[in-house]
Amino acid sequence: MVAGGVTKFAKAHPAMDFRLMVKRAYDAALAEVPELTTDRIDGSRVSYFSDHFSRQLKAASMVQDYLGLNPKGSVRIEWGGATGGECFQAAFEAVASGRMDVCLAAGYETMSRVATWKGNEFIALASDTNFDFPLGGFYTGYYALMVQRHIYEYIRLRKFAHIKDERQAQRMAIAEGTRVMALVSVKNHVNALHNPYAQYPKQLSVQDALNSEMISYPLTREQICTMSDGAAVAILCDEERAKEFTDRPVEVIGVGTGTDTMRLSDRPFGKVPLMPREKASDYTHLPYPGIHSFRAGRSAGLEAYRMAGIEDPNEELDFIELHDAYSSSEIQTYEDLGLCKYGEGYEFTERGDPFLTQVKYPFPTPKAGAIPVNPSGGLIACGHPVGATGLMQAVFAHWQLQGTIAEHFHDPTLQIADAKLGAIHSHAGTGSAVTVSILKRGF
Amino acid sequence: MPAPRKFTKFREVQAEIDKNGAALFVDKEGVESLIIHSPYTIHYIHSYAEDSAFFLGLASGVLRGSKCSKASCGFVYGTPRGHCMVCGSPTTWIELPKEGRIHSWTTCHFGGEAFLKETPYNLAMVEFDGVGSLLLVRLKECTESEIYIGMPVEARFEPKPKYSITDIWFVPKPAAASEKPRRG
Incomplete structure (x- = not known):
């Protein structure tokens, strides 16, 4: 990867349609690498999630057209919430296969063109429309079902095993789980105070997060990402050309993907695919994934780590930008990616491992800096214009590995010192598809 | 249709276009965008197969x-x-x-x-x-x-x-x- 660009993510960009948003992000990327002009690009992969938001089918063609890339090859990539991550990997494949020397990955979403609750309906159309959608058309509800079970397995049955009254024990476990989830929400909102591209930077407190409006029990508004307008692009090329275009390239050294059933109802109760540090005996009594964990995330992580030669992600990775559509799914994802064992996500959060040392949070984070997660602010604070999100992560990771956060954010705070290896993680509805890509400083 | 009314708050636009069909949104930089009401309904012949x-x-x-x-x-x-x-x-x-x-x-x-x-x-x-x-x-x-x-x-x-x-x-x-x- 030689360059990336993003527009600021916002509730609405009424003065830009999707073509102009992508053009702005594309021009920002080209400005980083003056030797790389449009005539050097061999083709593109263009991502957006839903045709419903703009009611323009084959909109990716219009992006290709607007950027002046015709008659070069292009194809649209769509894979739910993981659309951006898949687009990044599709561009990687175009280059790695030798089909293209230089490939543009461009993504966007314009979600402001419908009212918020209509937008929720569109997103929920990416669930089974015979069995799931007619019950409420609401993805937050599905994630609430998942985190309820996660809390039950790992807090109710462990920390509160001694409480006999089932209803009381579960309420205590939910209070404990949501309190820790709120730490994640605070982390991401506070990190974003130093990211000018973020939609919702905020000096949030744990109480603010917990007391915000209940959306789907136990998920409150501040624990959930919002709808956004935005675009992001990444330009990938082979090593030879990378050296020609920039002296600060970033290598893609691992890609992984995973999938799971569309319906939560169909998720199996099987065995955990193990990370290098885990043993089968760690999970003797854990039917997996059930609805508590994202098997696709574990699968994507394992594949990407194997390709990149990573054995211990905590030790080897300097940071991760992961898909925190909900504070709950960020904690679930720590476990999927092997940052801690299944069941340890809450303690891992409380210890402070995924926090930054250089940012001040309104509670102690003793192990901050162990493995910073979502230094940018993630989806919760940056916004989630679906087709752009996975590419936004690539751009922020690119700048971290280049050491150019200060230059791009006009604020050095979020730069992770001497970052050499990072991961990006993109996730589709209830974990029905996940991508993980490993990026490495290439100079 | 009458000339569209101007709005500087985006959240007020939807009610206006639902009522009058069009609105002019003016952003912080003074850029004007014409926004129209664009309904879409469809009745599927859905088979449970x-x-x-x-x-x-x-x-x-x-x-x-x-x-x-x-x-x-x-x-x-x-x-x-x-x-x-x-x-x-x-x-x-x-x-x-x-x-x-x-x-x-x-x-x-x-x-x-x-x-x-x-x-x-x-x-x-x-x-x-x-x-x-x-x-x-x-x-x-x-x-x-x-x-x-x-x-x-x-x-x-x-x-x-x-x-x-x-x-x-x-x-x-x-x-x-x-x-x-x-x-x-």
């Missing part, structure tokens, strides 16, 4: 799952599938118990636009004895503070079927001493 017997069953008060026809597999589905996810063999229809337990649940205070008028509503994933997968349903006749994982529930059927998954819902049932919730 291989899932049809499930919805016909609900209409006659029968809850159907499916079972893998391969003897060495025999996986039982709480939400029917035409072919087995484990071994790929065709499944056959079976009748599921009308009682089960809550595997997980939530109370939705919002929803997709079409469902906002029904809030708050409860969703529950139900587990059945001897069945390998779950069923997602609405849970009624109870509120957020009463529901818990493992709670025994039983099915109710819509007397005037709409041939939708909402033709079935579950309600709390008094617990029997022997019931043991599943893990996972």
Whole structure:
């Protein structure tokens, strides 16, 4: 990867349609690498999630057209919430296969063109429309079902095993789980105070997060990402050309993907695919994934780590930008990616491992800096214009590995010192598809 | 159509276009965007296809799952599938118990636009004895503070079927001493 660009993510960009948003992000990327002009690009992969938001089918063609890339090859990539991550990997494949020397990955979403609750309906159309959608058309509800079970397995049955009254024990476990989830929400909102591209930077407190409006029990508004307008692009090329275009390239050294059933109802109760540090005996009594964990995330992580030669992600990775559509799914994802064992996500959060040392949070984070997660602010604070999100992560990771956060954010705070290896993680509805890509400083 | 009125707050635009068809939005930089009302409705000829017997069953008060026809597999589905996810063999229809337990649940205070008028509503994933997968349903006749994982529930059927998954819902049932919730 030689360059990336993003527009600021916002509730609405009424003065830009999707073509102009992508053009702005594309021009920002080209400005980083003056030797790389449009005539050097061999083709593109263009991502957006839903045709419903703009009611323009084959909109990716219009992006290709607007950027002046015709008659070069292009194809649209769509894979739910993981659309951006898949687009990044599709561009990687175009280059790695030798089909293209230089490939543009461009993504966007314009979600402001419908009212918020209509937008929720569109997103929920990416669930089974015979069995799931007619019950409420609401993805937050599905994630609430998942985190309820996660809390039950790992807090109710462990920390509160001694409480006999089932209803009381579960309420205590939910209070404990949501309190820790709120730490994640605070982390991401506070990190974003130093990211000018973020939609919702905020000096949030744990109480603010917990007391915000209940959306789907136990998920409150501040624990959930919002709808956004935005675009992001990444330009990938082979090593030879990378050296020609920039002296600060970033290598893609691992890609992984995973999938799971569309319906939560169909998720199996099987065995955990193990990370290098885990043993089968760690999970003797854990039917997996059930609805508590994202098997696709574990699968994507394992594949990407194997390709990149990573054995211990905590030790080897300097940071991760992961898909925190909900504070709950960020904690679930720590476990999927092997940052801690299944069941340890809450303690891992409380210890402070995924926090930054250089940012001040309104509670102690003793192990901050162990493995910073979502230094940018993630989806919760940056916004989630679906087709752009996975590419936004690539751009922020690119700048971290280049050491150019200060230059791009006009604020050095979020730069992770001497970052050499990072991961990006993109996730589709209830974990029905996940991508993980490993990026490495290439100079 | 009259000349569009100007707005500087984007959230006020929708009401204006719904009423008058068009509005002019002026952003902080002074850039003007013309925004119009653009409705879109469609009536699908939706076939339940291989899932049809499930919805016909609900209409006659029968809850159907499916079972893998391969003897060495025999996986039982709480939400029917035409072919087995484990071994790929065709499944056959079976009748599921009308009682089960809550595997997980939530109370939705919002929803997709079409469902906002029904809030708050409860969703529950139900587990059945001897069945390998779950069923997602609405849970009624109870509120957020009463529901818990493992709670025994039983099915109710819509007397005037709409041939939708909402033709079935579950309600709390008094617990029997022997019931043991599943893990996972």
